[in-house]
Amino acid sequence: MTQEQTAVFSARALEKIYDMGEVQVQALRGVDLDLFASEFTVLLGPSGSGKSTLLNILGGLDRATRGTVRYLDRDLSQATERELTEYRRHYVGFVFQFYNLIPSLTARENVAVVTEIARAPMKPEEALALVGLSDRLDHFPSQLSGGQQQRVAIARAVAKNPAVLLCDEPTGALDSETGILVLEALDKINRELGTTTAVITHNSDIAMMADRVVHLSDGHIVSTERNSSKKRPRELHW
Amino acid sequence: MAFSSLDRKGLRDLWGMKGQAGAIALVLASGVATFAMSVSTLDTLKVSQADFYRGFAFADVFAQLKRAPESVALRIAEIPGVDRLETRVMAAATLDLPDYEYPVSGQIVSMPERLNRLYLRRGREPDPTRDNEVLLHEAFAIAHGFQPGDSLAAIINGRWRRLRVVGIALSPEFIYQLAPGAQIPDFKSFGILWMPRKPLATAYDVDGAFNSLSLTLAADARADDVIANLDDLLARYGGLGAFSREDQISHRFLAEEFKQLENMATMFPLIFLGVAAFLLNVVVGRLVATQREQVAILKAFGYSNAAVVLHYIKMIVVVVVAGSALGIALGMWLGQGLSAMYVEFYRFPRLIYHLRPEVGVIAVVISAAAAVAGTVFSVARAAALPPAEAMQPAKPPKYRRSVIELLGLGRRLAQPTRMIIRNIERRPVKSLLSVVGISFACAILVLGGFFRDSFDFMIDVQFRVSQLEDLSVTLVDATSAHALYSLASMDGVQHVEPYRSVPARLRFEHRTYRTAVQGMMPGGRLRRLLDAELRPIDLPTEGVILTDHLAGLLGIHPGDMLTVEVLEGNRPVRQVPVAGVVSEWVGVSAYMQLPALNRMMREGRAISGAHMAADEDRQLGLFAELKRIPRVAGASVRMKSLRDFYEIMARQVLVFALVNTLMAGTIAVGIVYNSARISLSERARELASLRVLGLTRGEISYILLGELALLTVVSLPLGCAIGAGLSQLMIEGLQTDLYRVPLVISPWTYSFSATVVCVAAFFSALLVRRKLDHLDLVAVLKTKE
Incomplete structure (x- = not known):
């Protein structure tokens, strides 16, 4: 992997202040970050460090209070609501900690909700095969285990062939064995499709499978390190 | 497609909340x-009436007179504006029915030929060469x-005759069969009969003459001009x-009833529909608000706000x-039933059910x-949030000590009770909407019930305070007051x-x-x-007292001079x-x-009849x-008319009100149930957390249902x-010449309405309680809102 890749995302001097009614919470206090094409990045930090906020801003789910975010040549910090919707629809795949599947739709249909509005999607079946769920196409979320639900969510996120896959604590609600299955799915997609992937977690073991690890604390990036030897998810333990 | x-997803979600969706529907x-x-019933009656009028040539102008030779008809026909004319004979009669002791009077009309033609429901027309065959009005x-085939006796012009019924008929002139001067219909004690003209004229001593006529107007004729000419012409023949x-x-009463029905048919349902629409707005709004997270997910996938709203x-x-489809089907069914019921009152040959598509x-x-x-x-409110924020649990609402607690009353309240009060205070708008919703449910129940109360009160005052006679006797013509002595001396009077x-x-x-x-x-x-x-x-010794409604119609006030154009005798104008x-x-x-009226008429002590009080057990003998008294044209029994009237009313307005009450009840249940269910989904997480912390099912039920109970x-x-x-508001629209309804709402109606709402709340609470008992604590805590 060469060092001089193009930065897909570049954030500069990002600040985010949440107005929680009577108190104000400063979640980001000036963050500079680049994410490179096809790279698997892990954002590591304890809860409250601002990593989810950062991810949400990168994904166009939220806006920074100050600072700029660019996705290639788009300035997300200046984008309108309509442009952000467009951006999410065509470029971003999300995976959430609590899966956020639509309970009234089957696995296949949950993926189809996204493929129906995407430009050049895979088939829902294809996406589910990618995460090893070909035999669960017509199951409803309530009929699936947590790990299976999360893999449906991953299939849903990658089915649109997104430019970037953003995962917020994808294994947070899972036991380690199931978590590894999920991480394998992410790893496979990153390798096979070359999808730029950012995973946030507070679990430092997961960081060992990343190309690059970004440590966050209290709204700052405290350090960035590059893994010389990436581990496969199978080799992880926690 | x-x-x-x-x-x-939409269809499955709907199915998932079928209880609530069903209640809304x-x-x-x-x-x-x-x-x-309501609208279809009214339209049906109107269309059926118009159909009857058209098909059976209902006349435009009518006149009664003492007696005129048939040759006068030629001169009437020459009045400009008269199109078709038909003279006839009408005779008042006392009827003598086998096995029926009460007095019955009748009006016998000569068989019509061209105008006001009869619809023969059963049997055949009377043979003109026979002098004892009649048709009876269906009512x-x-x-x-x-x-057909039965017989009855009639005293026509003082002579007793046996008549044979050969058929049953209907007439556009008597859709509403009402005795002259009567205020309420009484199908048992008054009847219309038709008989061939020749034998009737002979019996009534008007052979070769007529005492009634009807005519239709030419297209451009003005009724008032024709009437004025007609009155001039008929004056010397005793025109009335x-x-x-x-x-x-019949037409006037029908028109009045239609007017009233129209008011009921527009105001009732518009209020209902308005209330239902308002409640729907509130309920749907809250329901969608509970979908906040799903809205956020769809937006995160890149669905636009418009797409989400459209969904x-x-x-x-x-x-x-x-x-709506269910409502229209139900409305058609009820409308047909209600129309059919009105037909017992208004006699049409056929009922043409009519529901305008625009309804x-x-x-x-x-x-x-x-x-x-x-x-x-x-949805717009949910969609306006950035998706990241929407996916978070809503930010902790600001609670504070409630006013009640600040007043120092809080120390006596247990913690759950404080939660109830704080929750209501914190979301005043939502609480207010709940209160307004449940209030309206209660209000339309009151609306459904008040009509009965008002009607009861009206009847009660009219017939128990104002009109106290046991029976009334009508004499054939204005008669000397000496007739009173013979009435007063009768046994039992x-x-x-x-x-x-x-x-x-x-x-x-x-x-x-025109009145009396x-x-x-x-x-x-x-x-x-009163x-x-x-x-x-x-009553003042001089001058006239008017019903306030009549004074309003005439625009006249006490002190003004009223012109009275008498329509009998030599027709003085005073x-x-x-x-x-x-x-x-x-x-x-x-x-x-009475003496003032006699003076105005420049007549002696003349009377038209008498009201009488009589021993209850001697009334039958009295009838x-x-x-047998020739001068008595008819007698009516107050309590009987009243009872019969009640029977009819009970089957009409009251059924209408009952249907409304049922509908109002449904609305009440639907609203209360939905309020409870939505409160549950809004607060399931909070309540589950409390269960995890060790509160019992009873305690969390108290927090949720206590709030519902308090709001109720x-x-x-x-x-x-x-x-x-x-x-x-409704009553303003119900004022007709027939009657004006006073606003009376009985405690019973209030308590009934309140009870229905409470019962609805109770059963909704039971259903919600069952859900609360099955709250999945782990699942609720594991997922976000």
Whole structure:
């Protein structure tokens, strides 16, 4: 992997202040970050460090209070609501900690909700095969285990062939064995499709499978390190 | 068209909340059904009436007279504007029915040929060469169970005759069969009969002459001009004043009833539909608000706000269409039933059920608009949040000590009770909407019930305070007051009060009204005029007292001079000062002291009849005796008329009110149930957390259901007040010449309405309680909101 890749995302001097009614919470206090094409990045930090906020801003789910975010040549910090919707629809795949599947739709249909509005999607079946769920196409979320639900969510996120896959604590609600299955799915997609992937977690073991690890604390990036030897998810333990 | 995954989600979500969606559809269906039922019933009656009028040549102008030779008809036909003319003979008769002791009077009409033609329901037309064959009006025939082939006796012109019924008929002239001068119909004690003209004229001593006529007008003719000419022409033949269709008794009562029905048919359902729409708006809005997270996910995938809003609109439109379709079907069914019931009252040959398509369209548009507005508002609010924020649990709402606690009362309250009060205080708008919703549910129940109360009260005052006679006797012509002595001396008679009734056209400035001036005995005990506080008032020795409704119609005030154009005898025209007005609910009358009326008529002590009080157990003998007195044209029994009238009313207005009550009940249940269910989904997480912390099922139920109970209790008095207000609004539209309904709402109606709401709340609470008992603690805590 060469060092001089193009930065897909570049954030500069990002600040985010949440107005929680009577108190104000400063979640980001000036963050500079680049994410490179096809790279698997892990954002590591304890809860409250601002990593989810950062991810949400990168994904166009939220806006920074100050600072700029660019996705290639788009300035997300200046984008309108309509442009952000467009951006999410065509470029971003999300995976959430609590899966956020639509309970009234089957696995296949949950993926189809996204493929129906995407430009050049895979088939829902294809996406589910990618995460090893070909035999669960017509199951409803309530009929699936947590790990299976999360893999449906991953299939849903990658089915649109997104430019970037953003995962917020994808294994947070899972036991380690199931978590590894999920991480394998992410790893496979990153390798096979070359999808730029950012995973946030507070679990430092997961960081060992990343190309690059970004440590966050209290709204700052405290350090960035590059893994010389990436581990496969199978080799992880926690 | 293929369903998108989103559409499939919508359908499955709807199915998932089928209880709530069903309740919403029912609320809507109730509103729409009331609307469709009322409007279609009215339209059906109107269309059936128009069809009857057209098909059977209902006349435009009518006139009664003493007697005129047939040759006069030629001169009448020459009056400009007269199109078709038909003379006829009408005879008043006392009927003598086997096995029926009460007095029965009848009007025998010569068989029509061209105008007011008969619809023969059963049997055949009478043979013109026979002198004893008659047709009976259907209403009268049914009341007594007459069949073709039966016979009855009639005293015509003082002579007893046996008549044979050969058929049962209907006439556009007598759709509403009402005795002349009667205020309420009584199908048992008054009947219309038809007989070939020749034998009738012979029996009534008008051979070669006529005493009644009807005519139709040419297209460009003005009824008033023709009537004026006709009155001039008939004056020397004892004309009683020609009148147009608008004053024809059956037509006028029908028109009045239609007017009233129209008010009921528009106001009731519009209030219902309005209330249902408002409630729908609130309920749908809250329901969609609970979908906040799903809205956020869809937005995170890149669905636009418009697409998300459209998705929820589609869902709600399914409910609206289902509810409206159910409502229209139900409304049609009820409308047909109700129309059929009215037909017992109004006799049409056939009922043409008519539901205007726009009725359905209006109903759907109103409901859809309300529902969609509620949806758009809530979805837009959910969609306005950045998705990241929307996926978070809503930020902790600001709680504070409630006013009650700040007042120092809080120390006595347990923690859960404090939670209830704080929750209500923290979300005042939501609490207020809940209260308004439940109040309206209660209010429309009051609205459904008040009519019965008002009607009961009206009847009670009219017949137990104002009209106290046991029976009334009508004499053939105005008669010397000596006749009173023979009436008073009859066996069983306790008290006799004479009255004089003079048909007249009352005129003030350009406004006229045809009615009768009633001469009453000063200080009478059987008929009394009441003031607004229901105290009997004395008639002034001079001048006339008008019903306030009549004074309003004429635009006349006490002190003004009223022109009385008498329509009998030599038809004098007199000026009489208006001495005052009385508020009467039934009928439209003018009253004078009997001696004053006699003076106005420049006649001696003439009377038209008498009201009588009689021993209850001797009344039957009295009736038999009255039948034998030739000068007695008819007798009526107050309590019997009243009872019969009640029977009919019970089957009509009260059924209408009952249907409304049922619909109102459905709306109440639907709303209360939905309020409870939505509160549950809004707070499931909070309540589950409390269970995890060790609160019992009973305790968390208390927190949720206690709030519902508190809101319900607050809603009840408010609902009763709103109901009274709506009833007042409604009553303004119910004022007709027939009767004016006073606003009376009984404690029973209030308590019934409140009880229905409480029962609805109780059962909703039970259902919610069952859900609370099965709250999945782990699952609720594991997922976000």
